[in-house]
Amino acid sequence: MNYDVVGLGVCTMDLLMVVDELPGGELVQRAHDSALAGGGPVATALVTLARLGARTAMLDLVGGDLIGRMIVAELDAAGVDTSAMAIDAGSTSSQAAVLVRKRDGARAITFAPGTSGELPPGQLNEEMIRAAKILHLNGRHWQACLRAAQIAREAGVVVSFDGGSHRYRAEHLELLPLVDVCIVAEEYAASCTGASAPERGAEALLRYGPKVVAVTSGTRGSHVVSADGESFHQPACPVDRVVDTTGAGDAYHGGFLFGLARGLSLKESARYASAVGALNTRALGGRAALPALSQLDEFLDHRG
């Protein structure tokens, strides 16, 4: 079996609740809406890809607790291959409580990392990585992440990196030369390169080795540059009513990689990314409003 995208990262289970107030003190309040949903940047990007019709597989180490079993079951149900997920029977899995304030979407996130720890590099399914078009990473399971990127690089598999807002660490400088597609939040670009303007951050990141860099700025869109000299701004897609921005960035990654895996141009891939990210804000939870390909194409046709 070949895969469009194999991902390595940390899966979580999130309990999301839409509330009137983020509680500053003791209180009992009724939520307007709630959802228990799988999360984690790489996993949500894979679910985005699977929903669009791509073949994906997830690599992670989860606990053998109820949360871990739910994480695997939800990925299975989404069509993501979980046959190479490692399970540590005696440990707990990552979980988060996300309170979303109804009036403005402000979020208070409390997370508990679980005790399952890092995936040992020796437990990586190397065959699966070599059988992929793209390997998607975000720096979690650090030693396994480096090893996976090396395996992919040697096998000619495209290496994709997701740099989240507060996720920059100096050790990433060791990974970036192995990365082909580097899509990071503007805070990440600023921390990594020292350039505060996203377009400058994108140009600076290119010099670390990636062939394609995108720097995302939420509703202000994204700046995309390539080693081939392409450079453009991709506007964010407006949506009528934003319910919850959880997972919007992860879905952007999924949409972008879907375009690249299908052999589309950078501009077309960025347009897909932007549309998928926007569509994913229409429902509570990081994965509830991900579009099928037909819905994505319809949305883009409608927008012209």
Add this chain to the structure above:
Amino acid sequence: MNYDVVGLGVCTMDLLMVVDELPGGELVQRAHDSALAGGGPVATALVTLARLGARTAMLDLVGGDLIGRMIVAELDAAGVDTSAMAIDAGSTSSQAAVLVRKRDGARAITFAPGTSGELPPGQLNEEMIRAAKILHLNGRHWQACLRAAQIAREAGVVVSFDGGSHRYRAEHLELLPLVDVCIVAEEYAASCTGASAPERGAEALLRYGPKVVAVTSGTRGSHVVSADGESFHQPACPVDRVVDTTGAGDAYHGGFLFGLARGLSLKESARYASAVGALNTRALGGRAALPALSQLDEFLDHRG
């Protein structure tokens, strides 16, 4: 099969997180500890009883979602009979996010009731109710609750009622004459009877029909009175280190009913109740620190 206690109420699944601050605004914070745990006053009382060795069964209507399946699986694992639980495939189950502030145990509870609604009285397993020594209710599934109490009363089954702090409703005056054992929080007693002192509230509640009334006041203990003229104060048991008071009151109910089902005196039952409630505060989650009977007896022997 005969049951010591059959319960009718609403089961929930709670995500508990121990945090430094209850979030008054947007933030991302790491929890010191977390637990996903079943909740709901009646269900936790039954789990308390099952842990002590009693035969119990739960009646509720849950959704067919992941949460609903987890609720049933967790009760099964605790040894509570779930064979008469009703499941509505197309609806969602009750869930709550509970943030517990580490320094003082203050709790911010956000709950989402689910869409499964009330259990129709026609779906009650009447045979199961008639096969019980005690029927335990808290007023949820109101029409089914009234019907269950009538069935129990006709069959000579003891009817037990849990009145939670903010749960008093005027319609409960229709239920109280059918209740034999009425154990309520002091706020409930005050709302129902107008008597602000717990001992006066207990006496006033006796006049509605119950044979035994206890009014609980947290760490200030409980006042127990009976139609036979017993009246005493049961002190709360001190514990060295309170981690989380979630479920302490529910466990008090379980301990009290365990004593009554075993034919113990009111004083012995109240002592069990107080000890079980206290022991249950030693771990995060409403059910994680419930004692087995041997542990309970050892704790009480040690205290003398």
